[in-house]
Amino acid sequence: MCGIVGYKGKDEACDILINALKKLEYRGYDSAGIAIWHNNKIAVGRKKGKVDDLRKVISNGNFKGTMGLAHTRWATHGEPSERNAHPHRVRDVVVVHNGIIENYIELKEKLRNEGHKFASDTDTEVIPHLIISHLDKGKDFIEAVRLTLKELHGSYAVGIMREKEQIMIAARKESPLIVGVGNKEFFIASDAPAVIDRTNRFIFLEDNDMAVFRDDEMFLMNTDGEKVERKIHTVNWTGAMAEKGGYRHFMLKEIFEQPRAISETLLGRFKEEKGQVDFEELALPDLKKVKKIWMVACGTSYHACMIGKHMFEANLRIPVETDIASEFRYRNPILSENDILILVSQSGETADTIAAMKEGKRNGVYTLSICNVLGSTLARDADGVIFTHAGPEIGVASTKAFTTQISVFFMLMLHMAKKLGKMDTDEIRDMIAEIKKIPHKIQTILDHISPLEELARRYMTCKDFLYIGRGIHYPTVMEGALKLKEISYIHAEAYAAGEMKHGPIALIDENLPVVVVSPRDQTYQKTCGNIEEVLARRGRLILFTDDPSHEMADRVDAVFTVPETIYELLPILCVVPLQLIAYYIANLLGTDVDQPRNLAKSVTVE
Ligand code: F6R
Numbered sequence: 013m014c015g016i017v018g019y020k021g022k023d024e025a026c027d028i029l030i031n032a033l034k035k036l037e038y039r040g041y042d043s044a045g046i047a048i049w050h051n052n053k054i055a056v057g058r059k060k061g062k063v064d065d066l067r068k069v070i071s072n073g074n075f076k077g078t079m080g081l082a083h084t085r086w087a088t089h090g091e092p093s094e095r096n097a098h099p100h101r102v103r104d105v106v107v108v109h110n111g112i113i114e115n116y117i118e119l120k121e122k123l124r125n126e127g128h129k130f131a132s133d134t135d136t137e138v139i140p141h142l143i144i145s146h147l148d149k150g151k152d153f154i155e156a157v158r159l160t161l162k163e164l165h166g167s168y169a170v171g172i173m174r175e176k177e178q179i180m181i182a183a184r185k186e187s188p189l190i191v192g193v194g195n196k197e198f199f200i201a202s203d204a205p206a207v208i209d210r211t212n213r214f215i216f217l218e219d220n221d222m223a224v225f226r227d228d229e230m231f232l233m234n235t236d237g238e239k240v241e242r243k244i245h246t247v248n249w250t251g252a253m254a255e256k257g258g259y260r261h262f263m264l265k266e267i268f269e270q271p272r273a274i275s276e277t278l279l280g281r282f283k284e285e286k287g288q289v290d291f292e293e294l295a296l297p298d299l300k301k302v303k304k305i306w307m308v309a310c311g312t313s314y315h316a317c318m319i320g321k322h323m324f325e326a327n328l329r330i331p332v333e334t335d336i337a338s339e340f341r342y343r344n345p346i347l348s349e350n351d352i353l354i355l356v357s358q359s360g361e362t363a364d365t366i367a368a369m370k371e372g373k374r375n376g377v378y379t380l381s382i383c384n385v386l387g388s389t390l391a392r393d394a395d396g397v398i399f400t401h402a403g404p405e406i407g408v409a410s411t412k413a414f415t416t417q418i419s420v421f422f423m424l425m426l427h428m429a430k431k432l433g434k435m436d437t438d439e440i441r442d443m444i445a446e447i448k449k450i451p452h453k454i455q456t457i458l459d460h461i462s463p464l465e466e467l468a469r470r471y472m473t474c475k476d477f478l479y480i481g482r483g484i485h486y487p488t489v490m491e492g493a494l495k496l497k498e499i500s501y502i503h504a505e506a507y508a509a510g511e512m513k514h515g516p517i518a519l520i521d522e523n524l525p526v527v528v529v530s531p532r533d534q535t536y537q538k539t540c541g542n543i544e545e546v547l548a549r550r551g552r553l554i555l556f557t558d559d560p561s562h563e564m565a566d567r568v569d570a571v572f573t574v575p576e577t578i579y580e581l582l583p584i585l586c587v588v589p590l591q592l593i594a595y596y597i598a599n600l601l602g603t604d605v606d607q608p609r610n611l612a613k614s615v616t617v618e
Pocket residue numbers: 310311312313314356357358359360361362365408409410411494495498613614615
């Protein structure tokens with residue numbers, strides 16, 4: 013949560029920072045601020061609301077200079093307001109921060125005893141006060157910052173400047189921060205898309221790294237005061253990928269990007285003649301010894317794990333446990349040496365998923381992350397990583413991340429099936445052929461979306477929705493319901509279809525739309541039974557199926573048909589219309605689709 017950006021170079025910083033901040037808005041958008049250094053003066057502007065509201069504050073011409081910092085906030089400590097917005101300034105020091113300072117109460121107390129007075133409710137404000145405290149004791153700026161960082165418990169990504177010196181300092185611990193290296197200019201940013209239009213060369217700072225920008229140079233050290241070296245990586249994302257490209261919203265663009273995104277996920281993985289899916293780079297443990305696979309994630313990525321479990325258990329016959337990352341460590345999971353822990357995350361920075369990885373590492377299990385963002389914590393710190401290659405996902409509601417994660421699970425399952433001798437070459441070849449057809453099949457859905465827009469118009473005024481599905485379609489409907497609630501603010505609940513009779517059936521009447529996913533597979537007959545139960549109570553059914561002659565088609569309110577595929581891949585095809593329905597309803601209701609209220613894309617607090 014919270015987006016940070018910084019610039020030190022030859023051009024005017026203000027426009028660069030505001031443009032970059034706009035691209036980080038998905039990380040938080042309840043207040044924003046900027047600080048520009050010029051001739052030993054720092055101009056600070058802050059505003060409750062979005063980056064566009066901040067633009068009004070800085071339109072007075074006072075924000076001129078070639079070095080600066082900016083921040084977009086998702087409130088953790090203290091309500092969204094101007095006084096709690098970053099940058100926080102104490103005397104001549106300004107700080108922007110993402111993360112949580114866990115010992116801020118204790119530090120505040122200590123600083124108050126030294127005579128410091130606080131102007132906000134945030135944890136962040138202790139940082140500039142601590143720096144001032146060290147400066148007052150005669151330390152130089154860099155040393156004052158280093159000593160301050162050593163005192164902080166919790167997580168931080170920070171950008172810091174001081175009026176008296178033309179120096180900018182960035183540092184991170186357990187919150188993302190990267191350094192962009194341009195032509196005689198440097199950037200700091202919470203992630204690459206923010207500044208990708210200016211550079212594609214990045215240093216991924218590691219925990220306890222400090223980057224010091226002085227004169228035309230940058231040097232790296234750690235909070236122990238030692239010099240460190242980090243590699244410069246070239247990222248193959250482009251500026252256009254982080255733009256809307258003619259779509260009304262990023263979410264819609266990202267839904268439509270799914271055929272291309274999945275093609276990228278699959279690229280270079282198959283050796284079809286050998287019936288093989290290549291993940292040799294992973295150095296997985298001896299699969300024959302693996303007793304259990306764990307799949308852990310949050311939100312949409314967790315739903316992908318639930319689908320992964322269905323695929324793995326059915327085809328590999330290895331027990332799989334899925335867990336919501338925020339719950340994982342509290343139940344003291346019984347991890348054994350020969351287990352594999354798979355962590356799934358679009359951002360690679362979700363705090364609870366990182367904590368789950370640490371739990372796995374503490375227990376000596378092999379950790380494998382499935383991530384979209386290069387250089388992210390989960391991508392770097394897990395024992396192995398598979399990138400989804402979906403391209404930047406900017407809409408807060410996850411779409412292409414989900415379908416690419418499922419694609420990775422499918423390929424990994426085939427890779428393991430081969431190693432374990434669970435499938436023969438022909439079976440694997442057939443399955444590879446199926447997934448290769450998926451991008452085209454999604455395109456077919458996307459080419460016929462007008463019935464979904466029509467459905468959205470019919471149902472947009474409903475206050476509640478029930479989503480039901482069985483087997484692998486249960487996580488699919490959970491994902492559909494999550495999409496609807498997060499962007500339209502309509503209450504939507506997902507149930508395993510068989511669970512309906514155990515309570516939620518009491519909700520059904522002529523006003524409640526029930527979304528059901530019922531393809532012609534092993535779940536078909538039983539789900540038809542559940543549809544009957546809804547019809548008997550005059551419920552309004554919206555059916556998603558791959559079967560144009562579904563036996564319930566004439567009796568439900570509406571039917572949408574997706575192309576056929578194998579059981580394991582049906583969630584990819586069935587979720588696309590569910591994403592679109594949610595999108596169209598939200599769009600008709602006029603909500604902020606890309607930045608829904610109360611949310612942030614990258615949840616870097618536990
Ligand atoms: C929902 C959504 C969230 C994320 C969750 C995990 O649309 O985007 O539920 O899926 O916050 O995020 P990552 O995948 O970045 O770990």
